[in-house]
Amino acid sequence: MNRLLFVLPLLTLAILAGFFGWSLLSGRDPASIGSVMVGRAAPALPQALGDGLVKTGKPVLVNFFASWCAPCLAEHPLFERLKSREGAVIIGIAWKDKPEATRAWLARLGDPFARLGFDQHGKIALDWGLSGVPETYLIDAQGIVRLHFRGPITERDLGTILPLLRGGS
Amino acid sequence: VTTPVVPSGAQRSRGTSFLRRWQKRPLGFARGDGVAMLVALLLACGPGHAVEPSEMLPDPALEARAREIGRGLRCVVCQNQSIDDSAAEVAHDMRRAVRERLGAGDSDRQVMDFMVARYGDYVLLKPPFKPDTWLLWLGGPLVLLLAGGGLLLAARRRRPVEAMPAPLSDAERARVAALLGDRSRECQRPSN
Numbered sequence: 001m002n003r004l005l006f007v008l009p010l011l012t013l014a015i016l017a018g019f020f021g022w023s024l025l026s027g028r029d030p031a032s033i034g035s036v037m038v039g040r041a042a043p044a045l046p047q048a049l050g051d052g053l054v055k056t057g058k059p060v061l062v063n064f065f066a067s068w069c070a071p072c073l074a075e076h077p078l079f080e081r082l083k084s085r086e087g088a089v090i091i092g093i094a095w096k097d098k099p100e101a102t103r104a105w106l107a108r109l110g111d112p113f114a115r116l117g118f119d120q121h122g123k124i125a126l127d128w129g130l131s132g133v134p135e136t137y138l139i140d141a142q143g144i145v146r147l148h149f150r151g152p153i154t155e156r157d158l159g160t161i162l163p164l165l166r167g168g169s
Numbered sequence: 170v171t172t173p174v175v176p177s178g179a180q181r182s183r184g185t186s187f188l189r190r191w192q193k194r195p196l197g198f199a200r201g202d203g204v205a206m207l208v209a210l211l212l213a214c215g216p217g218h219a220v221e222p223s224e225m226l227p228d229p230a231l232e233a234r235a236r237e238i239g240r241g242l243r244c245v246v247c248q249n250q251s252i253d254d255s256a257a258e259v260a261h262d263m264r265r266a267v268r269e270r271l272g273a274g275d276s277d278r279q280v281m282d283f284m285v286a287r288y289g290d291y292v293l294l295k296p297p298f299k300p301d302t303w304l305l306w307l308g309g310p311l312v313l314l315l316a317g318g319g320l321l322l323a324a325r326r327r328r329p330v331e332a333m334p335a336p337l338s339d340a341e342r343a344r345v346a347a348l349l350g351d352r353s354r355e356c357q358r359p360s361n
Contacts, residue, residue, distance in 0.1 A: 005323075033245055036289035096258060122262035129287040131245040131259055 035129060035148035042139045043127040049091060049117040059146075059165050061090040062137040064119070064130055066097040067105035072134045075152035079112040082158075088165055093117040095125055095133045138164055219256040226268050235268050238280050242267070243294045251294055 023030075037043075042062070063079060065072040082088040092113030094102040099118050106116070119125050128137065131150060138147040138161060146164050149157060220239070226232040236253060242263060244255035252260040252267075263284065270280045284292045296302050337345065 031248065033291045034289060036285075036287070121265075122258065125259075126262055126266050126287060129289075131288075 033131065033150070035150070037129050037137065037145045037148050040145055042137070042143050042145050045091070046117060046124065049093070049115050057141045058089055059141055059167075060139045061088055061161075061165070062093065062128075062139060063090055063113075064093050064095045064125060064128070064133050064135045066095050066133045067101045068097060069133045071152040073109070075134055075136075075154070076109050076112075078153055078155070078158070080110050082161075082165070083112040086162065086165055089114045091115045091117065093119050093124060095119050095130070096122060140164065218253060219260065220253055220264060221261075224261070224264055224268065226272065231268075231271050234277060235264070235271055238267050238271075238277055239264055241281070241294050242284055243292050245288055245292060 022028075045062075061079075061082070065076075079088075079090055083090060090113050092106075092111075092115070094116070097118070097120070099120075102116070102118070106113075117124070122130075128135075129148075134149075134152050136147075136149040136153050137145050140146050147160060153161070220236070226235060239253035240251050242252045244250045244252045244257055244260040244263070246257050246259055247255045250260075252263045266283070267280055270283055275283070281293070290296055290302075296305060298306055
């Protein structure tokens with residue numbers, strides 16, 4: 001019994017090492033704050049924006065972006081592709097951006113958005129639980145938020161987006 | 170090729186003479202002055218606040234409540250700062266939302282719930298006590314209890330139980346009485 005007690009510190013060390021190893025290798029992001037939006041009804045959008053788009057039997061992507069945001073630039077071609085190849089309905093909301101700057105940005109890069117909204121004071125964003133730009137939400141045909149990406153979407157994310165987008169209802 | 174920058178002799182002598190003059194000044198710094206200045210500085214710089222004057226509510230009571238709430242809400246992009254301490258855009262928006270809710274007559278609880286509904290428990294600097302967080306809240310005390318229990322157990326096991334001496338036999342008791350003799354009787358009646 002007393003002999004076993006000597007193993008205790010070693011065992012503690014092994015457990016700690018195991019935990020640290022797992023933290024390093026599992027790809028877990030401790031900075032991720034998660035999202036409580038997924039599985040909930042999408043928050044309301046201003047009438048002019050969401051009108052006739054959300055809850056009409058077709059999934060909708062909502063993308064918060066800004067012309068001053070570099071990751072937004074990086075993900076922009078993916079939205080162009082989703083629109084042209086998949087016919088995705090994408091609502092763009094410019095967050096804390098001057099409308100003229102947003103328009104110039106879209107004119108230069110192409111405009112994949114079915115509707116464009118402006119949230120200069122971050123009021124819409126707060127209702128969506130936004131932490132910054134870019135962030136993207138996928139809302140299913142029933143108006144339920146299915147996906148919430150914090151940060152730019154990448155090729156890899158298309159694997160989760162496309163089935164839900166095509167699945168429709 | 171480098172050209173060393175050496176102060177000229179004239180400059181150097183001027184410097185030392187200034188120093189000497191300063192040291193001779195009758196109104197130099199006394200020994201305690203440095204400490205006093207340090208204390209004043211420390212008092213002057215409290216924790217940094219990001220709350221901008223333009224955000225503040227005109228009603229000081231409401232503003233005080235907003236501060237109290239803001240201190241308990243975590244900025245969602247800066248991890249370990251409250252929204253009151255953070256200069257992030259989102260923190261600014263959240264501070265404004267807190268004040269808007271308060272202005273609309275919400276209770277503190279309702280304002281907190283408003284934020285939790287949007288950002289989850291993550292937004293609370295003090296996590297709530299519920300099954301998800303039992304380990305978080307009770308883990309520390311539990312480990313302390315386990316360690317304390319273990320120590321107690323080890324301490325008890327290490328000390329051998331001291332054998333009580335056998336009670337005195339009648340003969341021994343008689344001998345003790347004989348040895349103590351009169352003295353014990355004196356003790357029983359100290360004030361004669």
